[in-house]
Amino acid sequence: MTDDAVTSAPSRSGPHQILLACYAVFAVAAGARSLVQLTTRYDEAPLAYLLSLAAALTYAAAWFAIRRAAAGSTGPARVLLWTELTGVLVVGTLSLVEEDWFPDATVWSDYGRGYGWVPAVLPVAGLLWLHRRAKEPVA
Amino acid sequence: MGSTLDLIGWIVVGYAALVTVAAGTGVALRTPRPSWLDQLVLMLTLLGAVLAVAALASLAGEGRPESLATFLGYAVTVVALPPAALASVREDRGTWSCGVVAVAALATGVVALRLMMTR
Numbered sequence: 205m206t207d208d209a210v211t212s213a214p215s216r217s218g219p220h221q222i223l224l225a226c227y228a229v230f231a232v233a234a235g236a237r238s239l240v241q242l243t244t245r246y247d248e249a250p251l252a253y254l255l256s257l258a259a260a261l262t263y264a265a266a267w268f269a270i271r272r273a274a275a276g277s278t279g280p281a282r283v284l285l286w287t288e289l290t291g292v293l294v295v296g297t298l299s300l301v302e303e304d305w306f307p308d309a310t311v312w313s314d315y316g317r318g319y320g321w322v323p324a325v326l327p328v329a330g331l332l333w334l335h336r337r338a339k340e341p342v343a
Numbered sequence: 344m345g346s347t348l349d350l351i352g353w354i355v356v357g358y359a360a361l362v363t364v365a366a367g368t369g370v371a372l373r374t375p376r377p378s379w380l381d382q383l384v385l386m387l388t389l390l391g392a393v394l395a396v397a398a399l400a401s402l403a404g405e406g407r408p409e410s411l412a413t414f415l416g417y418a419v420t421v422v423a424l425p426p427a428a429l430a431s432v433r434e435d436r437g438t439w440s441c442g443v444v445a446v447a448a449l450a451t452g453v454v455a456l457r458l459m460m461t462r
Contacts (some may be wrong), residue, residue, distance in 0.1 A: 218439055221435075221439040221440065221442060222439060222442035222443060225443040225446040225447060226446055229447075240410065
């Protein structure tokens with residue numbers, strides 16, 4: 205089969221695929237990191253490690269929500285992405301002003317600096333995609 | 344062994360960067376995913392496998408990494424990530440599937456870098 209023959213992408217094709225790929229990578233990365241930290245050195249920074257686990261669960265839930273949003277149900281994705289953005293901003297700010305609370309970094313520390321600030325960009329990109337999607341005419 | 348691991352690691356990082364740029368260009372140009380991009384991803388998988396084997400072999404020599412679980416996690420991820428991304432867009436050769444490949448290749452490069460840093 206040639207490339208041209210399969211160019212007509214199915215309806216599930218779109219920019220949300222990049223978001224889904226990013227969320228899948230971050231769910232696995234944050235989940236694995238937090239589980240290793242929680243099981244091997246929980247006492248060192250329990251709040252930071254639990255927040256990283258919360259971030260991982262948020263990414264996993266957002267992955268499912270974005271998939272649903274691509275099919276038409278945008279409500280859960282909107283709630284989750286705003287929750288995620290709030291989490292990044294609150295944890296990022298607290299990690300700067302209350303350094304004692306975080307003996308070790310979380311995924312969202314310093315607004316996600318340890319991950320190239322992608323954690324701060326992802327929910328914004330997701331909300332922009334949802335905004336654009338809401339403006340698209342209904343088929 | 345450490346220097347061998349670093350050498351292979353940097354090759355993987357450089358190749359992953361190349362695949363990222365190639366796939367990103369596909370998105371920028373809004374072209375369907377070409378079959379040669381799949382072949383680049385398969386080559387990246389092969390290089391990742393070589394890096395993982397070298398990483399495991401390095402455990403037999405010098406002292407263990409600070410976090411063995413993290414190190415092994417990176418070794419598995421560097422092999423599994425590219426084919427997983429390719430499988431997720433198996434039936435879709437649209438423009439945006441190039442973006443999925445770009446994300447996976449970039450993440451593979453970062454994981455290879457982290458693998459070297461944790462050794």
